Amino acid sequence: MLQGKQSWRFDSPPVILGYASVVGPEEGKGPLKNEFDLIHEDMRLGQKSWELAEQQFLEQAITRAVEKSGIDQNAVNVYVGGDLMNQITSTSFVARTVGLPYLGVFGACSTSMESLAVAAQLISSGAAHYAIAGTCSHNCTAEKQFRYPTEYGSQKPPTAQFTVTGGGASVLGASGSGPRIKGATIGKIVDMGIKDPFNMGAAMAPAAVDTITRHLQDFQLEPSYYDLIITGDLAEIGHSLARDLFAENQVPIDQTVFSDCGLLIFDREKQQVQAGGSGCGCCATVTYGHLLNRMNRGELKRILVVATGALLSPLSYQQGESIPCIAHAVAIEAEGGGN
Amino acid sequence: MANNKKKTTPTQANYQQLAKAKEPPRRIVRNCILAFLVGGLICTFGELLRKLFQEWGFTEKTAGDPTVAVLILLSCILTGLGVYDKFAQWAGAGTSVPVTGFANSMCSAAMEHRSEGLVYGVGGNMFKVAGAVIVFGTVAAFFIGILHGLFA
Numbered sequence: 001m002l003q004g005k006q007s008w009r010f011d012s013p014p015v016i017l018g019y020a021s022v023v024g025p026e027e028g029k030g031p032l033k034n035e036f037d038l039i040h041e042d043m044r045l046g047q048k049s050w051e052l053a054e055q056q057f058l059e060q061a062i063t064r065a066v067e068k069s070g071i072d073q074n075a076v077n078v079y080v081g082g083d084l085m086n087q088i089t090s091t092s093f094v095a096r097t098v099g100l101p102y103l104g105v106f107g108a109c110s111t112s113m114e115s116l117a118v119a120a121q122l123i124s125s126g127a128a129h130y131a132i133a134g135t136c137s138h139n140c141t142a143e144k145q146f147r148y149p150t151e152y153g154s155q156k157p158p159t160a161q162f163t164v165t166g167g168g169a170s171v172l173g174a175s176g177s178g179p180r181i182k183g184a185t186i187g188k189i190v191d192m193g194i195k196d197p198f199n200m201g202a203a204m205a206p207a208a209v210d211t212i213t214r215h216l217q218d219f220q221l222e223p224s225y226y227d228l229i230i231t232g233d234l235a236e237i238g239h240s241l242a243r244d245l246f247a248e249n250q251v252p253i254d255q256t257v258f259s260d261c262g263l264l265i266f267d268r269e270k271q272q273v274q275a276g277g278s279g280c281g282c283c284a285t286v287t288y289g290h291l292l293n294r295m296n297r298g299e300l301k302r303i304l305v306v307a308t309g310a311l312l313s314p315l316s317y318q319q320g321e322s323i324p325c326i327a328h329a330v331a332i333e334a335e336g337g338g339n
Numbered sequence: 340m341a342n343n344k345k346k347t348t349p350t351q352a353n354y355q356q357l358a359k360a361k362e363p364p365r366r367i368v369r370n371c372i373l374a375f376l377v378g379g380l381i382c383t384f385g386e387l388l389r390k391l392f393q394e395w396g397f398t399e400k401t402a403g404d405p406t407v408a409v410l411i412l413l414s415c416i417l418t419g420l421g422v423y424d425k426f427a428q429w430a431g432a433g434t435s436v437p438v439t440g441f442a443n444s445m446c447s448a449a450m451e452h453r454s455e456g457l458v459y460g461v462g463g464n465m466f467k468v469a470g471a472v473i474v475f476g477t478v479a480a481f482f483i484g485i486l487h488g489l490f491a
Contacts, residue, residue, distance in 0.1 A: 049454035149451035151418045152468060153427025153434050153443045155370070158363040193351040194358060202358040237361050244357060272428060 004218025006186050013180035014123040014172045016332070017130075018069025021289035022060045023281070024139070024165030026273075030266045035290040036166075037064050043140060043165060050150075051085065054138035057281070058083070058094045058167035062134050065288070069171035076100050076171065077128035080119045082111040083280050084137050084163075085145065091135070100132070109233050110187070110309030111135045112168065112284035113328040117184035120330070123172050134169030137279030146197065146314055159199040161235045162273035164265060168284030170292075177335055179295045182302075185215035185329040189311070193322045197312060200323065201238025201262070201275055204308040207325035208234060209245040212306055215329045216251065224255035227300045230291065231327070232283030232307035233262035235276030261286035283307040295334040302333045370431045377433025385410055385437070407438055414439035415446040423447075444468040 003009035020037040028039030038060060047053040058081070066073045079098055082105040083090040095102035107114040112135045119131040140150045142163035148154055172181070190210050194203035208231045216223065223229060234242055239260045246253040261283045262276035287305050294300045306329040317323070347355070385406055392402040417423040423443050427434040434440055445465050452464035466473065 051454070144451055148468060149444075149447035151421060151424050151443070151447035151450055153418075153424045153440065153447075155428055155431040155435075157365060191351075192354040192358075193347050194355065199358070199362065202361065205358075206354060237358075237363075241358060241361055244361075272425070 003183060004214075006188065006214055007218035008117065008121055008184045008186070009219070010120060010124040010181055010183060012124060012174065013182050013333075014120045014131075014174060015176045015180055016178045016292065017071060017171045017173045017176050018065045018067070018178075019168070019170040019288040019292050020061045020064030020068060021168040021285035022057050022064065022166055023285050024057070026139070026162070026271060027164055027166055027265055027285065029271065032265055032286065032290045035293050036285065037061070037289070043138075050138055050140040050144065051090065054083070054085070054090045054136055054141050054167075055094050057138065057165065058090060058134055058136035058169070059097060061136070061167035061169040061288070062094065062098060062132060065132065065134070065169040065171050069173070071130055071171055071173065073098070073100070076130040076132055078103060078119070078122055079132040079134070080105060080115040080122070081132075081134045082106045082115060083135055084108060084142055090141075098132075107307075107326055107328060108309030108311050109137075109278060109280050109283065110307040110326050110328045111280045112232065112287065113184075113305055113307035113330045116170065116181070116330050117186065117328055119172050120181040120184060123174050129174055131172045132169060133172065134167065135280040135284045136167035137163055137165070137281035139163045139165045139279075142279060156274055157198050158274055159196070159202070159237055160274040161200060161233065161262060161276055161278035162266065163279035164277045164282040164285060166281040166285040168281065168288035170288050179292055179335060180333050181330060182333050183219060183331045185211055185218060187211040187214075187327040187329070189324045189326050191322055191324045195317065195320065195322050197317045197323070199237065200278060200310040201233070201235040202241055203310050203323040204325040204327065205234055205238040205241040206245060207327040208238075208306050208308045209242050209249065209251075211327040211329050212304070213249060213251055215304065215331075222255060223251065223253050223258075226256050226302045226304045226331075228257045228259060228291075228303045229253070230258075230303065230305055231260045232305075232309075233276070233278040234260045234308055235262040235278065236268070237275050238308075239263060264290065292332075295332065298334070300334065302331070304329055304331050373430055374432035374436070377430040378436055381410070381433070381437045381439055410438050411442040414442035418443045418446040419450065441469060441472065444472070
């Protein structure tokens with residue numbers, strides 16, 4: 001059901017039956033190390049390319065999520081996913097192995113919540129009984145495609161972010177036990193003219209603020225309705241800018257805990273990640289690990305996850321274009337978490 | 340975006356100003372000092388090698404070649420071991436300006452694209468980063484050469 005201008009309300013909320021996250025070594029050294037299903041010490045996973053390794057992270061996350069859901073994989077009706085690689089090859093190649101009807105979506109790092117929102121909508125509308133939403137990213141494939149060769153010795157500015165290596169997936173069903181997806185807000189492109197690909201947090205912050213503000217308006221809620229409003233990968237600079245923008249727009253974000261997955265996943269004091277984490281895998285592994293675990297432990301009742309994406313390509317920024325950004329929000333509530 | 344992307348709206352300008360103010364300043368003094376020390380150390384090490392090769396029978400002119408070769412080899416080994424980029428994040432220009440930085444740029448690109456095969460991958464991408472240095476280095480040398488010919 002359309003709610004307000006750009007939000008979806010799920011009257012029979014889809015249930016997250018199973019979820020899993022599989023990460024690489026750097027994430028495994030971070031503060032959330034106990035929240036992941038699997039930590040790999042080898043970035044390459046014995047594969048002959050970084051790209052194949054990235055697919056492995058996603059494939060393993062999907063396998064785990066399906067196992068944990070207790071659903072037979074063949075009973076799943078649709079798989080929705082995407083990633084950062086050109087032509088979203090990582091996800092499509094995994095979809096080839098998974099062998100399910102597949103919808104590829106792209107929203108850069110916002111893909112994690114974009115895919116979850118689409119999968120939830122498909123279930124809620126009756127187009128699917130069971131659906132999988134899953135995304136991934138790999139530090140080395142992202143470096144290779146968007147920046148320099150991974151072993152190239154260039155000094156990164158303090159505004160740069162570190163792409164998370166990992167895959168996260170969830171299995172949704174029309175009924176069952178688990179956290180529920182109550183609604184989603186589809187973001188619109190916000191471009192404030194930032195051109196620096198080494199400062200994506202700053203580029204994405206206005207998009208996150210726009211989507212969150214719109215979500216609260218569409219559902220007529222105060223930020224305090226949620227125990228946690230968390231963005232995908234704004235990292236240090238973007239997060240601080242988002243707070244400033246909320247203050248400017250007089251949105252009382254301090255009513256709730258306002259956080260960012262890119263800040264949680266790494267210890268920025270000890271790890272060489274500059275401003276924090278980024279990538280499709282950042283929001284996906286934190287959500288399909290830490291956040292849903294916390295819900296299941298009863299620590300969180302209602303959360304709003306707002307995945308942020310910078311929709312640039314290496315070509316577009318070399319041609320001097322600014323960075324169009326987007327954010328998609330998904331509202332998740334613990335079982336019996338309220339109305 | 341309704342407005343023309345070339346024109347910055349006041350809202351965009353305000354935000355860009357705010358974003359600029361949030362950027363942590365680059366530690367220029369620290370970076371310069373480290374670059375000076377590390378770059379200097381690499382060059383001193385090169386000088387040491389050169390003297391060593393002179394001891395081993397090379398002349399002052401010919402000793403330069405094996406010296407550069409050894410520095411390139413060491414840089415490539417460190418790149419292959421995955422150490423060079425970590426060191427470079429700390430040392431900055433200190434590791435990228437000397438010949439070791441040039442070797443690193445070629446070696447890292449070759450390694451990165453090995454998965455796409457020897458010809459299109461390694462061959463086609465090896466100069467991805469270094470290419471610009473060679474092109475503009477040659478162009479600069481051409482003009483300096485002309486100036487040198489005119490005035491010297």
